Amino acid sequence: MHLTGVGRRYGPRRPWVLRGISLELPRGALVRVEGGNGGGKSTLLRLVAGIDAPTEGRVGGRPLRTAYVPERFPAALPLGAAAYLTHLGRVHGLRGAEAARRAGHWLERFGAAGHARTPMAELSKGTSQKVAVAQALLAEPGLLVLDEAWTGLDASARTELDLAVAERTAAGATVVFVDHDPRRLAGAPDAQYRVEGTSLVPVPVPAPMSGAAGAAGAAGATLVRIRAAGPPGSPLPPGLAGVPDPDGGAVLTVDAARSDEVLRALLTARPPWHVRAVEELP
Ligand SMILES: Nc1ncnc2c1ncn2[C@@H]1O[C@H](COP(=O)(O)OP(=O)(O)OP(=O)(O)O)[C@@H](O)[C@H]1O
Secondary structure, three states: OEEEEEEEEOOOOOOEEEEEEEEEOOOOOEEEEEEOOOOOHHHHHHHHHOOOOOOEEEEEOOOOOEEEEOOOOOOOOOOEHHHHHHHHHHHOOOOHHHHHHHHHHHHHHOOOHHHOOOEHHHOOHHHHHHHHHHHHHOOOOOEEEEEOOOOOOOHHHHHHHHHHHHHHHHOOOEEEEEOOOOOOOOOOOOEEEEEEOOEEEEEOOOOOOOOOEOEOOOOOOOEEEEEEEOOOOOOOOOOOOOEEOOOOOEEEEEEHHHHHHHHHHHHOOOOOOEEEEEEEOO
């Protein structure tokens, strides 16, 4: 999809928040947007997601299935978490049984299955954020827009979201995200932009990993253990190092900062590897 000459201001006499933004968002790309407080990051993400319309310019080629996790999730609903997710799945065009299955699947993945029947209004902030993320992933969107979506999640849910992002891009979806933590998905984005004034400035992304990068590195860094299974007899994708898993496949221990990059390399290998488990090591 693309933005052409996009501008947004919140009223004819108000200052422009963004202006003259032209941006290509290719299929399968992971794109990070950064910038100072109140600079216009959320405004840009809402325009990309189609939640808001530009004051001038055009947004074209947006995938039909678009999902958005807003910075603040309106959670005060009378429905239980699973019923809410099932309802949203149906809104996305899924049949009831499939919507309910996916609702259960995503609550499980984010460690919130125990709250399936809890009314949304009674959920803790963290669990409510898990539902916010689940509603976006449920429909397997072609465009996923994440505005500080990791905020409020516990460590294993954050890792699960990292993995879900890698799965989406591997499936050809475009993922655009903002996060206050500069280490979030470090090394994984294909493109990075900074809101400066009313403009969007490209930020150079670090070179992709090479050699045995991705193996455990600096002392003191948080480590993540990834268990993955590949096609029988096939070696790990180039640049990755691991040890054989007693259950078949391989175990890779990597710096947390590189885990997204490694997951992406596994999931996008041809043929792809299946990720069995991801766990942050104490
Ligand atoms: N709905 C709105 N109505 C009026 N002004 C708005 C609206 N949404 C955002 N703004 C203004 O637009 C500017 C950019 O806000 P935006 O939320 O997009 O920035 P941000 O970079 O996401 O900020 P933060 O880092 O604080 O989340 C701010 O001056 C904000 O007050």
